[in-house]
Amino acid sequence: MTQHAPADKQIRVLQLYPRDMNIYGDYGNALVLMRRIQWHGFTPVMLSYNPGDEFPEAPDILIGGGGQDSGQDRIQQDLLGLGDRLRSLAEEHTPMLMVCGLYQLFGHFFETRDGSRISGIGVLDVETYGTDNRLIGNVVSESADFGRIIGYENHSGQTYLGPTATALAEVVVGEGNNQRDSHEGARFRNVLGSYLHGALLPKNPAIADFLIGTAVERKFGEGLGPLKAPQSSPETLQRLTELAREAASARPR
Numbered sequence: 001m002t003q004h005a006p007a008d009k010q011i012r013v014l015q016l017y018p019r020d021m022n023i024y025g026d027y028g029n030a031l032v033l034m035r036r037i038q039w040h041g042f043t044p045v046m047l048s049y050n051p052g053d054e055f056p057e058a059p060d061i062l063i064g065g066g067g068q069d070s071g072q073d074r075i076q077q078d079l080l081g082l083g084d085r086l087r088s089l090a091e092e093h094t095p096m097l098m099v100c101g102l103y104q105l106f107g108h109f110f111e112t113r114d115g116s117r118i119s120g121i122g123v124l125d126v127e128t129y130g131t132d133n134r135l136i137g138n139v140v141s142e143s144a145d146f147g148r149i150i151g152y153e154n155h156s157g158q159t160y161l162g163p164t165a166t167a168l169a170e171v172v173v174g175e176g177n178n179q180r181d182s183h184e185g186a187r188f189r190n191v192l193g194s195y196l197h198g199a200l201l202p203k204n205p206a207i208a209d210f211l212i213g214t215a216v217e218r219k220f221g222e223g224l225g226p227l228k229a230p231q232s233s234p235e236t237l238q239r240l241t242e243l244a245r246e247a248a249s250a251r252p253r
């Protein structure tokens with residue numbers, strides 16, 4: 001079986017700020033994308049961007065993870081410098097997944113508990129306020145676009161959607177964006193923001209395939225075929241995913 005697609009069929013995945021923004025298993029999202037891109041018959045290319053780097057050309061998918069408030073503070077200036085470029089990519093329907101700390105900074109701002117503001121780039125119409133309450137534990141949520149989304153939250157910031165934001169999902173178990181409404185995450189075009197780590201994509205392959213399928217459609221004008229994993233049947237992969245989802249859903253918070 002051919003495991004490698006021709007080099008011209010590359011899908012370029014760009015990880016934003018992996019040095020500072022990459023906790024609670026977020027790197028697993030990058031690994032899942034690499035593997036599934038290959039299983040879908042394309043060549044994955046992993047790129048990283050840290051403060052001061054040259055921004056890689058033509059990324060097809062962007063991902064970003066969570067971090068401490070101090071990490072968010074460290075990347076703030078650099079991220080603001082990328083604002084125009086990232087807003088254009090979002091407007092052009094580039095698929096992106098931003099988790100927790102970078103979800104907050106893809107919004108307008110994160111106001112920490114001491115009242116200082118870490119500015120965001122406003123791709124998503126959301127605002128975040130630090131609180132004394134840390135929201136921790138597994139989350140089960142329902143999304144119109146992706147079905148049941150399961151993950152793990154750990155944040156003290158609480159996020160509120162503005163008038164032009166759409167929630168990614170509604171929480172069934174856990175807290176999600178905040179303790180007042182039941183929203184989890186946000187979506188603008190193909191940009192998904194979510195509080196869920198764990199990592200998110202191993203337990204939610206529907207979201208991984210949305211990111212990959214959107215990238216493939218935009219770049220090559222074709223849809224995704226069936227998954228071809230060299231060592232496992234699709235049924236085995238499905239079963240492993242289900243076991244992980246069941247285990248996470250059954251754990252107490």
Ligand SMILES: NC(=O)CC[C@H](N)C(=O)O
Nearest residue numbers: 066067069100101156157
């Ligand atoms: N897990 C995270 O990314 C946390 C983000 C932010 N520092 C908060 O506590 O809200």
